Structures are given as structure tokens and as C-alpha cells.
Amino acid sequence: MAAKIFIDGEHGTTGLQIRSRLAERRDVELLSIPEAERRNAAMREDLLNSADIAILCLPDDASKEAVSMLSANNRVRIIDTSTAFRVSPDWAYGFAEMDKAQAERIRSARLVANPGCYPTGAIGLIRPLRASGLLPQDYPVSVNAVSGYTGGGKQMIAQMEDASREDAISANHFLYGLTLKHKHVPEMKAHGLLEHAPLFSPSVGRFPQGMIVQVPLTLARLAPGTSLESIHAALTAHYAGQNIVTVAPLAESASLARIDAEELAGQDSMKLFVFGTDGGEHVNLVALLDNLGKGASGAAVQNMNLMLSA
Template identity: 60%
Template structure:
């Protein structure tokens, strides 16, 4: 019998993307509440408890509530909210994080889907911590730009409807300037850093795509060269069909396009810098709704159901 999959919050941005990835698959039974019953708590509870896997595309409090409604029924969860990303009882849904992470996800009842910015930052930092090249207390700086779909339906409307009173007309804007972005705790926990990073996210006037930049001073690390940094990342992700490591040592860096991987579920990690300069510029390129959200959720689902 095909596993029953229920997307709680299927009409939000991430939920719609997950539906589009799953709706034509014959190996699963995709459950969907009738539109007229979406606000009926009894119907929702029934769907949650009957599902083999529930994918939560909800605000944090609603996600916690959904888990409370059905965890005792044996329902397995993939939570796309921030609610459980630092909870040790939940498997972190970044399969490439370590050798055993995919197996942990596959066996878990509870899986937390990473944030989009977090995916890029953790992908760059965690392998260097694990290899002993980056001290856990390194003063990490993260600069990033995302497509506006990461802001959800309200931001999409503000960006795409110029007639709105609250329309956003800027080509690009930085935010979270208090340095209190919700992704910081999960970056620290899963990248393995102990010093709070300076994280400056931004939104550009493009729908999907993302660049996450982590610059390093080699004299503050235990790495001796750009090549050593590249080798550590290349070894960590060797053989991955999803994450590709690109070295630009001794070459002029190209202009990196944040829309490079829009519409895909892959990620590229760029290792930039002139050998001997003492500096490395690391950049992760991904789709904020692909590997950064719905694509990762489907990857985790496939691990959980053995797909």
C-alpha cells in the first residue's frame, strides 16, 4: 500500500511547491482536505492522524500544535517551520550534513526541514568545522540575498502588485539589521559554531534563487590555503548528486547569479580566492524554494519512505 502523505498548509508558498512535486507520483497517496473543510479542526486532526507522513508548512505555533495532535498515532512529521530546528529530538533534514545524517532522517519520526539561508551557511561551515580547519569560535560573517518568494504570500504580493499601498518598489533591500534573524540558532547548532555569527540577509527583485556568502581570513583558521579549504569541502560532498563544489582558486571569479539554480533542487558551493592572499570567499548558490525549502522536504520524504 502506498504511504499516505498529508501536507498541512498546502496552500502556502512552500506547500504549493511540494504539491507540484508530488501530485503526479504514483508511489504515494497524496491526501488533500477539501477546500470547504480546511478550517474544520476535527477534519484536520483526522487527516493528520491517518497520514503516514505529515509535512507541516505552518507557522511555528501551529506546527507544534499539529505534532501534539497526531504524534501518538505514529504519524511521522517533516516540519518546514522554525519550531523544531534546534530540538535534539528531531532529525535535522539536511542529508548531506554528515555521513550518518541521511540514515538518521530515514529512521526518524520527527524531521525538521532546514531554513533556506541556513542550508547554504551550514553547507559551507559545517564541513570545515568537522575537518578541524575552522575553529568553533571563528567570528563568522554571513551575507546573503534571496528571491522574494522566501517571504511568503504577503511579500510576493507586495513585490508583484505595484498598485498596493504597501508595495515594495526597491530592487533590493537588507533586513534583520538587529542581527536577530530566526535562522541564527539553527546555523550555530548544526554548523557547530559557538560564537554568534553576524548575519545580514537581503531580498532581491527576483522570485526564486539565493546566494549565501561566508568570507574567511585564513590566518584565523587552521587552513593554510584556498586549496585546502576546497579539498575539505570536496571530500565532504564527494559523490553527492545534489551538492557540487566548484573551485575558483587562481582564477577571476565569475559574476554569480542568484537565479542560477532557480527551479532546481541542487546546490553549488563556490570556493573563491587568489592563492597566497590569505583570504577565501565561500558562496553557496541554491533555490530558496528548492534545496532551501520544498525540494529539501521532498528529499527528506523520499528518505523516510524509502523512495
């Protein structure tokens, strides 16, 4: 019997991407609410309680409201794509490759919080180094990133694509989150196993989908003896056997003159790089992904697949 999937917020950017990934599948039945009825609370509540898995593609407060709509004895399983529950101990964090046991936690969980796009890249780089002991817990981590403008949802898409709007954005590249209090910082700290919040500087480029996340490191501040090669070895060992998250060989990284943020646009994978020189003082860790793929909708579908395999 096909599993019943309800995408609450299916008409938004993330919801539409999830729906397109599931449209041709015969192992799931999509429960849908017409766009004109998306604010019909009674209809939403009925669909939420009728699903096997509900995927919430909503703002934080609306996600919390949706969870509150579940009847007391209902065992509907939830994947939430907002920031509302990403550091909650009652929710499994939906980054399956984060550590060796995470996929099983997701598979058996009732409540799964989908990671943010920027944190997926940052945690993907930081967590293996914390687990291996190369990165001290109190290291002053910096995360610099650029995302495609679809990460800002329908409003930013319109601002970037419609020059006639009063609030149109003409910049080809801009920084934001200038107060250094971006909503993704708490999950980077918590799931990156860091003592201090990282200094996070996000930006947006004039391209629809794609993302580069950078974590620069000073070797002298890491565990004694840490090198370009040992960092690469730790990442490679952590993701051994994975096919969604991969680590580029050092020789490949050394051969590159540039990285295109759109290289993985339309894909649900993530590729990690270690840049530097032998005997150098610094390394630059880079994650390449699609902000709507492994950074959002692709991860939600990956988590759904794990939950359906329980």
C-alpha cells in the same frame, strides 16, 4: 501500497511547491484539505492522524499545534518546515548531506525538521570546515545572503508583484533582519558547530526564486597552514559522491566574473564555490541554491524520499 502524504499548509508557497513535485508520483497518495476548510481543526486532525507522513508547511505555533493533534499511540512521521524544532534534540535535522550519518538519521527518524533556506547554504559551507578542523569553533563567522522574494511567502510575493498595494515594496534589493536576531541564527550556530552565533545579514532581491549565501573568511584566523586549496579540498571530500550538493572546481570558480542568484531557480540542487587568489589573505565561500528548492520544498521531498526508503 502508496504511502499517504498529508501536506498541512498545502496552499502556502512551500506547500504548493511540494504538491507540484508529488503530483505525478504513483508511489504516494496525497491527502488534501480544501482551502476553504484549512482552519477546520477536526478535519486537519483526522488527516494528520491518517497519514504515513505529514509535511507541515505552517508558522511555528501552528506546527506545534499540529504535532499536539497527533494521538498518543499514532506513529505518523512528521517533516516540519517551520523553525519550531530545528534545534530540538528530539528531531532529526533534515540536511542529508550535513555529515556522513545524517541521511541515515533522517531515514530512521519519526520527526524531521526541514532546514531553513539561508542555513542550508551557510551550514553547507561551514560544517565541513568545522569537521575537518580548519575552522576554529570560536571563529567570528559572518553570513551575508540574498534570497528571491518568494522566501517571504504570499504576503511578500504580493507586495513585490502588486504595485497598487498600500504596502507594496518598490525596492529592487533591500536588507532586513537589522536587529541581527534573525530566526535562522540558532540553527546556523547549532548545526554549524559554532561557539558563537554568526553575524547574519539577509537581504531580498527583486527576483522570485534563487539564493546566494556568502561566508567570507580570513585565512590567518583559521587553522595554521589553511589555504584556498585546503578549504576547497575539505569541501570536496565532504561532498564526495553526492549529487544534490556539489563543489565547483577551483578552475571554474577562478574563471567566473559574476554569479547569478537565479542560476539554480527551479532546481533542487546546491552548488558551492571557493573564491580567492593563491597566497591571498581571504577566501569567500559561496553557496548557490533555490530558496524554494534545496532551501525548502525540494529538501522536504528529499527527506520524505529518505523516510519512505526505510
